[in-house]
Amino acid sequence: MKNWIELVFPGTSINVSFARAVVAHFAAQLDITLDELEDIKVAVSEAVSNCVVHGYREKEGNVVIRASYEESRLEIIVEDFGHGIPDIEVAQETGYTTLPEERMGLGLTFMREYMDELHIYSEVEVGTKVVMVKQIPARQAG
Amino acid sequence: MQFNITVIGQALIATLDGDLDLHTCPQFKDALTKALDTNSNVKNLVFDVQNLTFIDSSGLGVILGRYRAVQARGGKLFFVKASPHMQRVLKLAGMHRISEFVDSTTEVLNRA
Numbered sequence: 001m002k003n004w005i006e007l008v009f010p011g012t013s014i015n016v017s018f019a020r021a022v023v024a025h026f027a028a029q030l031d032i033t034l035d036e037l038e039d040i041k042v043a044v045s046e047a048v049s050n051c052v053v054h055g056y057r058e059k060e061g062n063v064v065i066r067a068s069y070e071e072s073r074l075e076i077i078v079e080d081f082g083h084g085i086p087d088i089e090v091a092q093e094t095g096y097t098t099l100p101e102e103r104m105g106l107g108l109t110f111m112r113e114y115m116d117e118l119h120i121y122s123e124v125e126v127g128t129k130v131v132m133v134k135q136i137p138a139r140q141a142g
Numbered sequence: 143m144q145f146n147i148t149v150i151g152q153a154l155i156a157t158l159d160g161d162l163d164l165h166t167c168p169q170f171k172d173a174l175t176k177a178l179d180t181n182s183n184v185k186n187l188v189f190d191v192q193n194l195t196f197i198d199s200s201g202l203g204v205i206l207g208r209y210r211a212v213q214a215r216g217g218k219l220f221f222v223k224a225s226p227h228m229q230r231v232l233k234l235a236g237m238h239r240i241s242e243f244v245d246s247t248t249e250v251l252n253r254a
Binding site: 013014016017020035038041042045046049052053105106107109110113 | 161163164165196198199200202227231234235
């Protein structure tokens with residue numbers, strides 16, 4: 001069975017918890033463990049936080065989340081239309097951050113660790129799209 | 143997210159309840175900073191995370207930032223009753239190298 005959702009909301013910090021809760025509820029339709037749900041919540045929280053903090057900064061704009069699953073494959077796409085990432089390779093280095101006072105530079109590290117796949121597409125002053133995939137293995141009942 | 147901050151001797155004890163993320167961390171950060179500024183004798187930071195339901199790198203950034211402040215005073219960082227998931231997040235962030243996971247705040251206070 002294939003199922004999907006699409007969420008569009010303003011890229012503000014108050015929506016970070018809403019976003020991770022909605023995606024977690026959606027993912028819970030699969031035969032998923034609590035640990036896997038926690039992984040997904042952290043990954044979504046990091047992705048949306050990046051949209052707010054880095055994508056939009058002082059700008060206003062929407063975040064779009066598209067989540068879908070088919071059989072055991074859960075895909076979560078988080079997209080903003082903000083400043084974009086000038087150098088994706090550098091941004092992916094653990095500890096790299098453009099805001100060293102407040103950020104640990106671990107957002108992408110967490111996304112990569114908690115999901116099975118992470119793909120980042122970005123263009124300066126166009127936006128950033130993060131595609132995350134998690135395989136949810138079929139489990140025996142009982 | 144709710145929190146309570148208490149200073150006992152050289153220890154600042156912060157009890158967290160709820161989610162610590164990008165939206166909730168500024169208020170927590172301000173309260174921690176104020177408590178550290180007004181209690182210059184504080185060396186150790188003790189975070190009771192038993193009822194902390196969620197943390198991401200935004201929340202960890204606040205904790206690490208305040209740890210850096212007390213590190214200069216020779217202080218230490220403790221997490222009380224961190225769940226297995228919380229420990230995993232903390233370890234992934236490398237926090238286990240600069241902190242101790244303990245079972246109670248009393249355990250930390252008794253060391254002083």
